[in-house]
Amino acid sequence: MIVFAMALVLWFAIATGIMTQADVDRAFDAIRIKANTGDVIAQFSLGALLYYGATDTAQAVEWLRKAAAQGYAPAEFQMGQIYEFGFGVAPNNEQAFRWYRLAAQHGSAAGQRAVGECYEKGRGVEANARAAAEWYRRAADGDDLRAQYLLGEMYFTGNGVAQDYSSAYVWYALAASQTPLLDNRQGLLELRNIAAARMTSAEVAAAARRVRSFLERR
Numbered sequence: 001m002i003v004f005a006m007a008l009v010l011w012f013a014i015a016t017g018i019m020t021q022a023d024v025d026r027a028f029d030a031i032r033i034k035a036n037t038g039d040v041i042a043q044f045s046l047g048a049l050l051y052y053g054a055t056d057t058a059q060a061v062e063w064l065r066k067a068a069a070q071g072y073a074p075a076e077f078q079m080g081q082i083y084e085f086g087f088g089v090a091p092n093n094e095q096a097f098r099w100y101r102l103a104a105q106h107g108s109a110a111g112q113r114a115v116g117e118c119y120e121k122g123r124g125v126e127a128n129a130r131a132a133a134e135w136y137r138r139a140a141d142g143d144d145l146r147a148q149y150l151l152g153e154m155y156f157t158g159n160g161v162a163q164d165y166s167s168a169y170v171w172y173a174l175a176a177s178q179t180p181l182l183d184n185r186q187g188l189l190e191l192r193n194i195a196a197a198r199m200t201s202a203e204v205a206a207a208a209r210r211v212r213s214f215l216e217r218r
Contacts, residue, residue: 035063043067044075051078057088068099076103077111084114084123097124104135109142116147120160129160140171143218148175149188156195169195169207174214 028049034042047063050056061082067075080099083092097118103111116135119128133154139147152171155164169192176188196204 035066038070040067040070040072040075043070044072044078047075048078051088061088068102071102071106073103073106073108073111076100076106077108077114080111080114093118093124095124104138107142109139109144109147111139112136112142113139113144113147113150116150120150129154131160133160140174143174143178145175145178148172152191152195156191165195165198166203166207166210168192169199169204170210170214173207173211177211177215 028046031042031046031049035046043063044067047060047065047067050060050063054060064075064078064082068079076099080096080103081087082089083099084096085091097115100111100114100118104115105111112135116132116139118124119135120132121127133151136147136151136154140151148171152168152175154160155171156168157163161167172188172192172195176185176192179185179188196207199207
C-alpha cells in the first residue's frame with residue numbers, strides 16, 4: 001500500500017506539473033541502478049511502482065520476484081496476490097499459497113491472514129479450519145484488521161475453534177477499533193454487541209478488559 005501511494009504521488013505530480021516526465025524517468029533510473037545492485041528495497045519499490053503505475057507488468061513482476069527471492073516479506077506477499085488474482089501471471093492458487101506462506105513465516109501479518117484464508121477456503125491447500133484459526137490468530141495478534149474480524153467470526157460460530165463468545169467479543173471490538181469506515185465500524189460493534197448478548201455481565205467486563213489491555217500495547 002505504501003508503494004501504491006508512492007505511485008499515485010508520482011503520477012499526480014506529473015498531472016499537476018510539479019514533476020515532468022523527465023523527472024520521473026530520472027527517478028526510475030536511480031531506483032533501477034540500485035535495484036540492479038541487489039538492493040531488496042529498491043527491487044521491491046521498482047517492481048511495485050511499475051506494477052501500479054506503468055504498463056510493463058512482466059518487468060514489474062520480475063522485479064517483485066527478485067525481491068521476494070531474497071526473503072523480503074512485502075514482496076513475498078505481493079507475489080501471493082499476483083498469483084491469487086492473476087494480474088500479470090496465470091492464476092495459480094498453489095503458487096499463491098506458497099508465497100503467502102513464505103511471507104507469513106517472515107513475519108507478515110497480512111501474509112499470515114492470507115494463509116489462514118487459504119486454509120479456510122481450501123484454496124491452494126487442503127481446507128483445514130483449525131489451521132485457518134491458528135494463522136488468523138497470529139495475524140490478529142499482529143493487529144491485522146481483517147484477521148481480527150475473521151477470528152471473531154470463527155469464535156462466534158465455533159468453526160475451527162471451540163465456540164467462545166468472549167473471544168468473539170474481543171476480536172470484533174479490536175477490529176472495530178481500527179476500522180476507518182464508519183459503516184464498517186458500526187457493523188463490527190453490532191457483532192460485538194450480539195456476542196455480548198450471549199454473555200454474562202461478568203464475562204462482558206472481563207472481555208472489555210482484554211480489549212483495553214490489547215489496545216494499551218498497540
